[in-house]
Every structure is written in structure tokens, then in C-alpha cells.
Amino acid sequence: MTVMSLPRRAALLAGVLLLALALPVALRAAPARAATPGAAVTASPGTAAPGSTTTITGTGWPARTLLTVLLCGQNGVDGTDDCANGSGRALTTTAGGGFTVQLPVVKPPQPCPCVIHATTVTGGNITVNTAFPVIGVASVPVKQSPGTLLPLTATVSGGGSLMTWFGAPPHRTFKAVIANVGNSAITDPVFRTGIWHSVFAPDWQEFQWSGVIAPGGRQEIDIPLDFAAGAHGGYSVELQYNGTELTTQQVTLPHPWGVALFWLLLCVVVPVGLFRIGLAVVDRLRPDLALNQDQRPGPRPPHTAPGQGYDTLVLPPMPVHPPRPPRTAPLAPTLPWFAPGYGPALPRTDEDDPPSRTAQARTPGSSTLGSSTLLDKGIDA
Structure with a gap:
């Protein structure tokens, strides 16, 4: 029993879903079937004199829509200014889009050709003009107004x-x-x-x-x-x-930000270009300056060839000293300057220093003069 109820419940649920989906389509299709082909207006009788009435019948209008019906001259080219607004009628269409109204026939403010002018007030803008000659009203050509x-x-x-x-x-x-x-x-x-x-x-x-x-x-x-x-x-x-x-x-x-960028680059490129041109001019003039220095009197330092770089000063080679002769005998030791009896050596002759004399050693605390006096006295004795 339970197994048999599941398919039934599924079928019932599917039927409800199909009904829910078909209901909006049916609601939308109903107004389409009720729609009428187009709005139309007829007058009966089709012509009348001022003071009489005519029956205006309309079909194909939107349902439940407010309309105005007027009698106008000059085909109503200037709108309600050409219409007899005081004798006009306002009405509401039926559910089927039709209406019937009695319209008094009066002399419009403009001469004929005259028309029954029906237009919607609510909803979409729909206007229908139906020719209606008014007996006793002159007909003149419709004035042509320039397009606006x-x-x-x-x-x-x-x-x-x-x-x-x-x-x-x-x-x-x-x-x-x-x-x-x-x-x-x-x-x-x-x-x-x-x-x-x-x-x-x-x-x-x-x-x-x-x-x-x-x-x-x-x-x-x-x-x-x-x-x-x-x-x-x-x-x-x-x-x-x-x-x-x-x-x-x-x-x-x-x-135009590109213009600002152009001027910015111009302010940077031009000074850099002028600076590079100045360096090139200096490089071209430096060899001439070096030649002018070579024409001055006096020694001229060598320089490099023009166009190979800046001039550099080259120092002359150092002179070579001749080798010193080798020493044949060792030098006698010299006493320091603070030793007693130290003094500059004086040149001696044979008279002052006979070969028979021998140098006496000096002892600390004695002088050269005293030593030579004692030596002389000892020899005489």
C-alpha cells in the first residue's frame, strides 16, 4: 500500500507544478485574445447643421480608458485651438473598448473642413479624426503651418x-x-x-x-x-x-596630459644637450691651447697626440749618480761630541809635530795643554 502511494503522490505533485506554470501563461493570453484590431470612430448622421446632434460610436479602443470627443475645424491641425471645446464630451470606454455618445453640432472656431476629434486622456496616446461636414459652415483650404x-x-x-x-x-x-x-x-x-x-x-x-x-x-x-x-x-x-x-x-x-609631459621632457633634454655640446666644443679647442703652450720659450713638456685625451705632464728621468769607490782602509773611530778634549782637528806640520814624538794618550780630566807641558818637561830632564 505504501509502495503504491508514492507514485500517486509524485503524479499529484507534477500536476500541481504544471498547473502553476500554465496559470501565468493563461492570464497573459487572455488580454491578447480580448484585444481589438484598432481604434475607429463613426458619426450618425455623417453630416448635420449647427443646433442638431449626432451619435458618435467608437470601437477598438483600450478598455476602461478616458476619452474626449470634440468637433473641430481646419482638420484640427492646431490641436484644441481649432475645436469647440464647450460642446465636447468626456467618456470612459467599456471593457470591450467601445463607446457611444451624443455630440451637439455647433459652429467650430475655425472654418471647415471639420472633423470629429477623439483622443485618449489616460493610457497610450491614440487620436482618431473622422470627417464631419457641418452644414452652413464655409470650407476653406487648410492652412499649412511650418513643421515644428x-x-x-x-x-x-x-x-x-x-x-x-x-x-x-x-x-x-x-x-x-x-x-x-x-x-x-x-x-x-x-x-x-x-x-x-x-x-x-x-x-x-x-x-x-x-x-x-x-x-x-x-x-x-x-x-x-x-x-x-x-x-x-x-x-x-x-x-x-x-x-x-x-x-x-x-x-x-x-x-591633455601629454602636452605637460612634452614640456617636462623638453626642460630636461635641452639643458643636457647644451651641456654635451659645450663639452664637445671644449674637446675641440684643447689641442689648440696645447699648441700655443708649445710655442712659448723654455722647456716644453711632452704631450699626447691631439684627439687622444687630455694632455699629461711627463717628468724627466732621474740622473744616475756614479758609483762610489771602494774603501781601502777602515775609518778611524770618532769620539762623540760630548767627549772631553773633543774639538775640530787642526792641520799639523812637521815643525809642530816632529816624527820623533809620539802621541800621548789622554786621560779623562786632563787637558791637551797640560799634557803637552808635562811631556816637554820630562823630555828636557
């Missing part, structure tokens, strides 16, 4: 390049979506773009767009923008048509 452009969106796009980083003129693209709200087409419109920075006057440029903008249509236009070389910071861009401002956008341009 209305900006919907506007942006400034584009980026810089390597050249703009070094001060080249930046380029941007002005993208705008405009709509023709007039009753005549606009062919090949000419736009003006003004570019200015801070409090300076705008720099105006003209751009002609090739094409036709139909009444009620909208079109995206791309206008190239050219800035001055080295431009950076905040700029304002204004778009005009027939002397009327359409929109104004702000754009920020990056700083």
Missing part, C-alpha cells in the same frame, strides 16, 4: 584618442531624437550647434541633415562636434533649429 521640431532625447557621445592626449582637437557626436509636431513635412533641415566654454561666446557651426521628417514622425540625428586644439574641461553644447533652441547638453573633456 520637438526634442525627445539628447546625448553627447564619443571619446578621446592618443593624439588628443597630446593636444589634438577632440571630436564628439551630438545624438538627438526629435519629433515633427507640425502638420507639414520637413525636408533636409539645417541645424546649428553652439559650443562655448565658461563665460566665452559660443562658436556656432551649421549642419544639414539629409532626409524628410514627416508630420508626427520622429528621427534620430547625429551631428559631429569639433572642439579647438587642446580643449579640456567643461563645455556647453546648444542645438538650434530656425533660430529656436531645441536642447543644451554639458560635456567634459579630459586634460
Whole structure:
């Protein structure tokens, strides 16, 4: 029993999941089946004189939507200014998107051709005009008003390049979506773009767009923008048509840091180059200075050949002394200067020092004079 209940529970769970997944799809599909092909308006009778009424029937409108129904002259080209607003009707469509209303027929503020003008107040913008001639009201040709452009969106796009980083003129693209709200087409419109920075006057440029903008249509236009070389910071861009401002956008341009880097390198490279040029000039002039020194009287020191480096002074070789002769006999010992009786030796002759005399040794404490006197006395005795 337990084994049989597990498949049943699994099947029940799968059925619940399938139902949960199919329910949103069914809910989304229900409005699609109820949708009607398109909005339409009919009048019965199709023409009437002022003071009478006509039955206006509408089909294919969004469900539960607020509408206004008006009788307008000149085909309602100028909007509600051409309509009899006092006799207009406001109503709400049914769940099926239909309505029926009794509309009084009055003389509109503008001559015919006249129309029944039905438009939505809530929801999407849907407008339907149905021709309705008014008996007794003159019909004149519809006045043609020039096309009027209305900006919907506007942006400034584009980026810089390597050249703009070094001060080249930046380029941007002005993208705008405009709509023709007039009753005549606009062919090949000419736009003006003004570019200015801070409090300076705008720099105006003209751009002609090739094409036709139909009444009620909208079109995206791309206008190239050219800035001055080295431009950076905040700029304002204004778009005009027939002397009327359409929109104004702000754009920020990056700083050309490559220019600052160039000047920094220039301030370093130029002094270094001048220094190297000065060294080369000095190297070229130094051999001439050495030649001028060689022309002076007196001994001239040798120097190296020109172009092989700086001149160096070469000292002459030291003189060679002749060898001393060898000694034949050892030198007699000399007494120190502080020994008693020490004095400079005087040259003697044969008369002063006869060969028969012999030198007497001196004893400490005796003088040379005393010793010679005693010696003389001893000899005489």
C-alpha cells in the first residue's frame, strides 16, 4: 500500500507544478485574445447643421480608458485651438473598448473642413479624426503651418584618442531624437550647434541633415562636434533649429596630459644637450691651447697626440749618480761630541809635530795643554 502511494503522490505533485506554470501563461493570453484590431470612430448622421446632434460610436479602443470627443475645424491641425471645446464630451470606454455618445453640432472656431476629434486622456496616446461636414459652415483650404521640431532625447557621445592626449582637437557626436509636431513635412533641415566654454561666446557651426521628417514622425540625428586644439574641461553644447533652441547638453573633456609631459621632457633634454655640446666644443679647442703652450720659450713638456685625451705632464728621468769607490782602509773611530778634549782637528806640520814624538794618550780630566807641558818637561830632564 505504501509502495503504491508514492507514485500517486509524485503524479499529484507534477500536476500541481504544471498547473502553476500554465496559470501565468493563461492570464497573459487572455488580454491578447480580448484585444481589438484598432481604434475607429463613426458619426450618425455623417453630416448635420449647427443646433442638431449626432451619435458618435467608437470601437477598438483600450478598455476602461478616458476619452474626449470634440468637433473641430481646419482638420484640427492646431490641436484644441481649432475645436469647440464647450460642446465636447468626456467618456470612459467599456471593457470591450467601445463607446457611444451624443455630440451637439455647433459652429467650430475655425472654418471647415471639420472633423470629429477623439483622443485618449489616460493610457497610450491614440487620436482618431473622422470627417464631419457641418452644414452652413464655409470650407476653406487648410492652412499649412511650418513643421515644428520637438526634442525627445539628447546625448553627447564619443571619446578621446592618443593624439588628443597630446593636444589634438577632440571630436564628439551630438545624438538627438526629435519629433515633427507640425502638420507639414520637413525636408533636409539645417541645424546649428553652439559650443562655448565658461563665460566665452559660443562658436556656432551649421549642419544639414539629409532626409524628410514627416508630420508626427520622429528621427534620430547625429551631428559631429569639433572642439579647438587642446580643449579640456567643461563645455556647453546648444542645438538650434530656425533660430529656436531645441536642447543644451554639458560635456567634459579630459586634460591633455601629454602636452605637460612634452614640456617636462623638453626642460630636461635641452639643458643636457647644451651641456654635451659645450663639452664637445671644449674637446675641440684643447689641442689648440696645447699648441700655443708649445710655442712659448723654455722647456716644453711632452704631450699626447691631439684627439687622444687630455694632455699629461711627463717628468724627466732621474740622473744616475756614479758609483762610489771602494774603501781601502777602515775609518778611524770618532769620539762623540760630548767627549772631553773633543774639538775640530787642526792641520799639523812637521815643525809642530816632529816624527820623533809620539802621541800621548789622554786621560779623562786632563787637558791637551797640560799634557803637552808635562811631556816637554820630562823630555828636557
